[in-house]
Amino acid sequence: MTARRVLVERRPVAVGRLDAAPPADVSRDAETRAAMRRQLSAGAFTAGAGLAVLVGAPVLAAGIADVRWWVALSVGVQPVWVLLAVRHLRHAEQAERAGP
Template sequence: MSGGRRVVVTRRPPPVGSRGTTLLAGDSPGVPAIVGLQLRQALRTVGAVAGLLLGVPVLAAWVPDPWAWVAMSLAVQGVWVGLSLLHLRWAERLER
């Protein structure tokens, strides 16, 4: 610590294992609003998943080729991953 600059701390931080380190739902007035927005976004994601689950069999009924089933099953997996990443990004953005 030779040659280091001193930093003035105006308030002592709470101990690591204390109760004051966690933010409870009632602590901040913005938390219920964030939870509501995230719930709304989750419902949109569930709607997209439901549309995907209902739309793929309907689309598969119109296409008799067996290779179409393989292509659709691989495409659905990609859409699952894409939806999960988008939902995670949206939820994190709402928390900021």
């Protein structure tokens, strides 16, 4: 017996699934857009602050010749990253919980 190859042109419809999509809930769309705007705003702030640290630390260190300042900068930047991450997480969670 030889195997037959079958060309599948589309995915099969799931069992119990309706062909027609349910009507869109306009209020849910507005809530989703508002939540996305809040999260985008929080993300933009975090990205800007991270970029400022990423660019600012080497610029600040370029003018410093003392090794102790280099060590202080390299150790001092890490807590800033952690604080930015925690702040972003809190704001993202608040944006998820907040209503429109």
